[in-house]
Amino acid sequence: MKIIKLIAFYLLGIVAILCVSVFPQYFSTRGMPDTSGYFGQLIQFFGEMANPNLWLYPVQGSKGEFPILEVLWEPFVYSMKILLGALGLGFFIAFCFAMAATFLPNRVLAPVKRILDFLESVPDLIFASLLQLLVILVLKTTGIHLFRVASYTEPVYLAPILTLAILPMVSMFKILLLMIEEEFLKVYVTFLKSKGIRRFGILMRHILKNIMPISFHHMKIIIWGTLSSQFIIERVFNVHGLTFYLLESFTPMTIAFTLILIFTPFYFFFQLMELWLKDESAVPLEIKSQRWGRWNLLQWKKDVKNGFAFSLKSIKIRKPSLFRPFTYFFQLLFSHMKNWKFALGLLFFVIAIGYSLIYSVTTDNHVDQVRLYYNEDGSKLLGTPPLAPTEPFFFGSDRLGFSLFDQLVIGAKYTLFFALLIALLRVFGGLLFGVLYAFHLRPRSQEWFGRMTDSIHFLPLSLIAYILLAPILMPTMQGFAYSFTERVLLEIFILTILVIPLTTVLLGKEIKQVLEYEFIISAKVLGGSKFHVFWRHVLPHLGPRLTILFGQQFIQVLLIFIHLGVFQFFFGGTILSFGMQADPPRSMTNEWSGLIGQIGQNAIAGGRYWFLWILVAFMLAIFAMQFIIQGVKEVQQVKVGVLYKLPKKRKIHDKNRETPYSMSNQVTKDRFRRIKHTQ
Structure with missing residues (x-):
């Protein structure tokens, strides 16, 4: 039976791969006349795979x-x-x-x-x-x-x-x-x-x-x-x-x-x-007693529907308050801002995104450009693009003469904001489906879903993202197949949906582990509904874990941006020019991965080492997020008592002694003599 399960899950993985393989062709031919839809192309591709001659x-x-x-x-x-x-x-x-x-x-x-x-x-x-x-x-x-x-x-x-x-x-x-x-x-x-x-x-x-x-x-x-x-x-x-x-x-x-x-x-x-x-002995008896062939899809749907409906009915909404969520958020933020690591990491994102927005509004995304760099009197040509630091630009320029610093500033809001947004959607989606996974799925269904999700670990995430985004971000001779807004939304959706199954299983198992605590059982005995148990007991325990997972997903999104940038897949779309003397590919938004694709190609061989400034910007963002993660860990450890701060000793100065000494409740012979002398 185990071998049959093994082969069945393998075949499910193969089917998922075949479904993914058709997406680039579907996106590139979408809207063209005489082309079938996705399922039509998928059925045709299944027929080709069934014939080894093809x-x-x-x-x-x-x-x-x-x-x-x-x-x-x-x-x-x-x-x-x-x-x-x-x-x-x-x-x-x-x-x-x-x-x-x-x-x-x-x-x-x-x-x-x-x-x-x-x-x-x-x-x-x-x-x-x-x-x-x-x-x-x-x-x-x-x-x-x-x-x-x-x-x-x-x-x-x-x-x-x-x-x-x-x-x-x-x-x-x-x-x-x-x-x-x-x-x-x-x-x-x-x-x-x-x-x-x-x-x-x-x-x-x-x-x-x-x-x-x-x-x-x-x-x-x-x-x-x-x-x-x-x-x-x-x-x-x-x-x-x-x-x-x-x-x-x-x-x-x-x-x-x-x-x-x-x-x-x-x-x-x-x-x-x-x-x-x-270890067979660690398998719950409830799972052992079930048989693989008795899995009933209709009964599973009915159980999920009834359980979810019961949870919705059990929700008791308090009197709405406009300020309550903001008050809770600022209280939580203030408690974490006392940790210098969290404060420093958060300050980086606030300054970087804020300065980028101010610069874009005040200058209308202006980027300085120097095609030919002469001396002050214009009599001598000093250089041509790409220009090295520090003249005329401190960070140098790209192959078209545009200032690297200006592009880094303009692209900061796109790179950091959308990376934060994608990471947030991954965590929120994983939490939403993780609740359904932990509260409304039977152990056998959880095992099935976990096994299918586990197959994702054997497929490179950057490669899957490249396959799905290729027809969306790269234009043809006729232009882009999608508008700028559609390209941004599709990229956000694809980079989010690829990881949600993994975050679902991860957070679902975390919720199941919390549900096994004794105080959760006590809350259920006292009549607590599923929503009450989740909102009042489970979610506070998951808060620090969600923040850490959010930071990890943010770092992973930045790395995917870097990988796609090397292949000239830029966020929002890649600007290509066609012809014998075409300009190098450029990013529409000046986001940082686009700068890697523009400057990093053959830069080492040409002696242009200043493109590493772009990677330094990525490193600073990753360091800032790691500071936030470490700060959240330390705050949580202080709460549970793993780390604690000793109170500072008050010090007084004795006129008869050169060095200060600490106050103590213990009466010594020297202190008794000083007290007696003062009387």
Whole structure:
């Protein structure tokens, strides 16, 4: 039965991939005469997939077509070598560092954790650019060629593996370090220490055995992020892997087989490992007693409908007040503003977005431009675009001579505001559906939904976003297929809906965990409705977790913006000019990822290093959000008593003593003498 379930969920994943593969063709042909709708194209594509003779890879500019598996298999193996090499190297270094860090004192371990937080905030594009820059500088200064940083006639391995290994190394190192620290605080470790077992023996024989199953579950999230990073790393290092062949022939057939090749090995590996690690005794009896074949869709719909209707009837709305939500919000904000990390992070977003709005209103989005840069008297030509810092512009200019600083200021409101909006919609949508997941779905239905959602971890998010946004953001000779407002709304919708299933399961499980607390059971016994339990008890516990999840989603959206920007997919649309002497692609909104696409292309090879200012802006936004997340964590830890502030001691000065001393309730001999002397 388990094997049947495994195959059934795999087939559901394949069907989802086929549905996604048709979207680019549907968006690009929408509105054209003699074209069928989405479902018509989907049915036609299912028919093509059922015929192996139609599994062909068309070559652009040629009438020839080749068997698609023969074309994609070698690039797939090449990409998997890079990915597995990076994962193996990253996990091995993380394991060694975590074992060594366990024996470090706290004064040494604290700065190590800060360095990890810093490395986790640096976008992968910066690591790739700095690695290329290092190799070029060493070659120019010493004549030593360390290794190839781009693939032309021969495959390149070391540079992409080193760059790609940083993310899994840092993430797994932090997870292992946290879990080891938590295990050392448990009772059984104290018992083992009392038996005389040394710290190293406890670590190797007991703690590693306990944390490995949990570490395995974290690996899925890490591999998901690494797959998205590989999509951009292959582009930066000119690797002719799956990404290259996908972009060369962007057809539904190529998209489907590319995603299937990525999805299949990771799906079966993780599902088989979960079956091996799963403890049958931990499965609730309610789930064991049910049979897979008795799942009734009509009964499930009826239960959800009745439960949701009962929850709506149980809502008791108090007398409406216009000021109550604002009062609660400002009270909550003021309590967090006392934490300097939260205040500093929030101040960055307020200043950046506020200054961008003021600049746009006062200057009508004016951007300074210098085509030819002369000296003061105009007798000598000093430079042509792109102009280096600091003259005539402090941050330099792009290839058309536009000031980078002006574009950064104008694009800040689009980049930061819409990234915050998408992150907010992801969290709000996940919370809304998470409530339905926890309160109104049966355990069997929750298992089904969780298994189907779990398949998303094996598909690169940046690649899926590229596939869906390609026909929306890129114009043709006739112009855009959608208006500016439609493009913005569609991009927000796509980047939101791709992650809502994951946030739904995550928050749904968090809600289920809170519902198991004893005070929740007491509230139900006293007659509390589902809405009352959620609003009065569950939601306050989820508040800090929602803020942390919001920050994580914001950082992920920024990284997707960076990845799409490298492929010249800019927020709101890409301006293209056609002709023999066409201008480089430009962003309609001057948002930051558009600047990466305009300036970052071939910048290192041309010696234009000032485009890194754009990546610094992304890093500052990520650092600011991490400050907010850390501030929320510290405020919550103070509330529950994990962290607390000691009251400051009042100090008085004694005229007969040079140094101040602290007030104390204890009467000493010296204090008694001073009191007696004053009398």
